[in-house]
Amino acid sequence: MDAAQPSRREPVLNADPTAQARLLDLQDVDARLDQAEHRRRTLPEHAEIARLAEARTAIDDEVVLAETDCSDLELEQRKADVDVEQVRARAARDQHRLDSGQVGSAKDLENLQHEIVSLARRQAVLEDVELEIMERLEVAQARWRAALAERDLLDADLETQTASRDAELATIGGQTDGMDVDREALAAALPADLLALYEKLRAQFGGVGAAALRQRRCEGCRLEINSTELGRIRAAPADEVLRCEECRRILVRLADSGL
Numbered sequence: 338m339d340a341a342q343p344s345r346r347e348p349v350l351n352a353d354p355t356a357q358a359r360l361l362d363l364q365d366v367d368a369r370l371d372q373a374e375h376r377r378r379t380l381p382e383h384a385e386i387a388r389l390a391e392a393r394t395a396i397d398d399e400v401v402l403a404e405t406d407c408s409d410l411e412l413e414q415r416k417a418d419v420d421v422e423q424v425r426a427r428a429a430r431d432q433h434r435l436d437s438g439q440v441g442s443a444k445d446l447e448n449l450q451h452e453i454v455s456l457a458r459r460q461a462v463l464e465d466v467e468l469e470i471m472e473r474l475e476v477a478q479a480r481w482r483a484a485l486a487e488r489d490l491l492d493a494d495l496e497t498q499t500a501s502r503d504a505e506l507a508t509i510g511g512q513t514d515g516m517d518v519d520r521e522a523l524a525a526a527l528p529a530d531l532l533a534l535y536e537k538l539r540a541q542f543g544g545v546g547a548a549a550l551r552q553r554r555c556e557g558c559r560l561e562i563n564s565t566e567l568g569r570i571r572a573a574p575a576d577e578v579l580r581c582e583e584c585r586r587i588l589v590r591l592a593d594s595g596l
């Protein structure tokens with residue numbers, strides 16, 4: 338137990354200085370892979386595609402609603418057409434009977450004339466209904482066409498955004514091509530205990546588990562090492578794996594550490 342450093346709870350780890358330097362290479366590859374992954378995840382196209390897909394679902398519902406309205410109204414229209422046609426046919430038949438002079442009694446004649454008048458009134462009412470249905474159908478058809486046009490626009494936007502996303506992903510993939518293999522090779526060449534500590538710290542400290550000591554500054558937390566700590570670092574054996582007192586990351590000594 339080193340009484341001068343009560344805050345250092347971790348057991349001292351030793352690793353060849355070359356291995357420590359290679360750990361920085363691994364850290365560099367990991368940082369680039371992490372950046373690539375971050376770029377993949379945060380492409381603006383992801384949010385845009387999600388928004389467009391949501392709008393596409395809503396417009397699909399709108400298309401179905403408008404289509405249902407149209408077919409309901411077309412049915413109503415056909416029924417109204419039949420109603421008008423029936424009244425018109427009956428009025429024509431009555432008129433024909435009247436014109437033919439076949440109606441004998443004055444009473445029948447009066448009834449017939451009365452019916453013709455009432456059929457004409459009925460026909461006018463039914464034709465108004467028919468017209469009103471036609472107008473509603475035109476509105477529904479316009480709404481349906483607008484929904485289809487909107488859907489086409491959304492599909493085109495979706496296609497553009499998807500192509501853009503895929504191109505970005507391909508570019509990022511190209512930039513990191515082979516890096517996974519490099520990482521495996523670098524990791525495999527490191528002592529297991531050093532690698533395990535690095536992975537643990539990397540998970541703990543935002544992806545950075547090891548940092549170089551350059552010009553008396555830890556490149557993990559960017560803080561300058563105080564003189565007491567520098568003295569301890571100078572005195573430490575070259576194969577001792579050091580930790581930054583501030584950020585607790587593995588601190589790797591290099592030629593330009595300023596010791």
Ligand SMILES: [Zn+2]
Pocket residue numbers: 548555556557558559560581582583584585586
């Ligand atoms: Zn630090």
